[in-house]
Amino acid sequence: MVDQNSSPVGVADLRPTEEAIGTARSARRASPDAPLLAAVRGETPSRRPMWMMRQAGRSLPEYREIRKDVGMLDSCFRPDLLAEITLQPVRRHDADAAILFSDIVVPLKAAGVGVDIVAGRGPVLESPVRTADAVEALPVVDPSQLEAVVEGIGGILDELRDDQVLIGFAGAPFTLASYLIEGGPSKNHGVTKAMMYSQPQLWHALMDKLAPTVVRFLQVQIEAGADAVQLFDSWAGFLSLRDYREFVAPYSQKIIEAVRPYDVPVIHFGVNTGELLGEMAAVGPDVIGIDWKTPLDVAAQRVTASLTAAHEAGDLRVSAERRVRAIQGNLDPAILLAGPEVIGEQVRRVCREADRAVAAGDARGHIFNLGHGVLPETDPDAITRAFAEMHGQ
């Protein structure tokens, strides 16, 4: 760790070499016609692609069984479990994408940060990061520390069909910063925001330190063969647009830029981000995930309006041709508790709203998903029905 800290790593240093891009390209095995990839490109997919956030996890009895005697973070570092847990929902529900089973704090844990996931609570830090010294001491993850993830991905790719994609996963730096500063899950992110407002230099130093860890975590997954990645900013919705723009967006943008040369779709999502959608699109993802509070057509229109205004105002992040992208979402996870009839109706409603967005030119395509993660108490058969209902349309 000491060596890494003595030579700070910037995101700019992390743009992939031609060799790394080649490695990633040859590791990927999904067909270019896989429905998810086709939808992102704006082509007509063979069927509308569908996956669910947290599809791997507590809703499945086979997951609860396999995790019985294994801690959450331990399971993220055991290649056999990682692969098995990632694949369980894909087999059971015939999903169009596997989402790498992981946790937002995995790259921090890999780097040597003292963090564990406490059942019923979430990630808890041994000591919160609130001073310049603590930020300075924070390690940047080294790819060699993520070999278990690489091996796990190998196991996943062995089993996926070539019309199914593997989506890699990373927490965005605001959400990571909040865990580090608060020392655990927070209801209101008060200490995090107080640092942001009253010690902006310290805040920016922390974000500068975290961004390379996020980039490396994504790069490792892409070079191991991930076909797409999702950058989760779970807590970004606690911020106003003004604060998101100043304190968060530049880092998410740098991260997305650093993985752009691999040419794999980047999905960006946070819950409660209705006010932020335009800015989250401006940081450069290919796909915007929408929570269940904003209908997909309304959300896509809002994104187009915001990007158009930014482009016309000379915002260099937004080029004319990047105005339209795919949308992902947005069935309320609670719908899955409401019985087959309601599930059917609401799945059809979401598809209609997405189709309107595409017809209006506000999105190239639609990836069906929930508007947030699967609730742990969800009956797995209800999930399977939702997949079947959607694919049967």
Add this chain to the structure above:
Amino acid sequence: MVDQNSSPVGVADLRPTEEAIGTARSARRASPDAPLLAAVRGETPSRRPMWMMRQAGRSLPEYREIRKDVGMLDSCFRPDLLAEITLQPVRRHDADAAILFSDIVVPLKAAGVGVDIVAGRGPVLESPVRTADAVEALPVVDPSQLEAVVEGIGGILDELRDDQVLIGFAGAPFTLASYLIEGGPSKNHGVTKAMMYSQPQLWHALMDKLAPTVVRFLQVQIEAGADAVQLFDSWAGFLSLRDYREFVAPYSQKIIEAVRPYDVPVIHFGVNTGELLGEMAAVGPDVIGIDWKTPLDVAAQRVTASLTAAHEAGDLRVSAERRVRAIQGNLDPAILLAGPEVIGEQVRRVCREADRAVAAGDARGHIFNLGHGVLPETDPDAITRAFAEMHGQ
């Protein structure tokens, strides 16, 4: 309770008599020129009125002292404590309004529902309300069960200056329903939404049962002398606009209509309601509270646009002259943790945004508040400074 259940109470039966309206009028003692009342009427107040949600409570050492040996709900039913706790922040911070110290479940507890507030968790029900029988058995509060609140209000009014108003308080029926159905605080309101979607008749029966309790709780406070009331729909922001409109808005509207004849301002607030603001305004409050995520000028403009569209589409809830109302908010509570300089800057920013809303004709006036409740860990001196900063402008 049995008698009440055998003759169901509808909200329509609860419109106040002329006598009740007279009682309320003679109980009120705030001057018509009190800044908060002037701001709602669109006059220029002697100073910009300011209070904070949760100003009474855990941020104050005198509150922690007085609550040392008294349970939360017990304190809401002890007139002396109720008055003292309500007045503590008004004295300390020179607030322009006292907010009645209470809890969303107080009228349920008064009616005999088995509920207690568990420290660190929140309201917990003895048995959740999930069946037609349980809804049928749910009592409607009787004014006689709220005498402690009436007596407490008497104590508050004795001490308030006549330029200070007392704001009464009630939880809106969606939030109450969620506690009843889930059996306690919920992260995602899954069981609540599942009932809403799959058993709409049962849902509507529950809301019909809850609305009269909310009305009576507000009426009791107004007839005891409250100068204004705030209807909190804390969890409404978990709903999409479509669901809010169908399952919630009609009840909030009926409640507001039932207290309208008293001619006291009604404030309506929920957090994470950026997508719902227009509809929350359409149910008829005089003042809309805005959380910290939407700048006040943007929020007010959104409300005007939504009400105008509804009026033009023939929405009978919205009359032409009700297009402009006061706005309340919206400093991020976390700002109070960030030191005096940041507090000063951000207080001034919120005032500027409110002034723009008023100048644009989107609001009659501004009531300064936070965008959510005071965080328990807030230094009371920081709160006092924020009041002084705002009033000093």
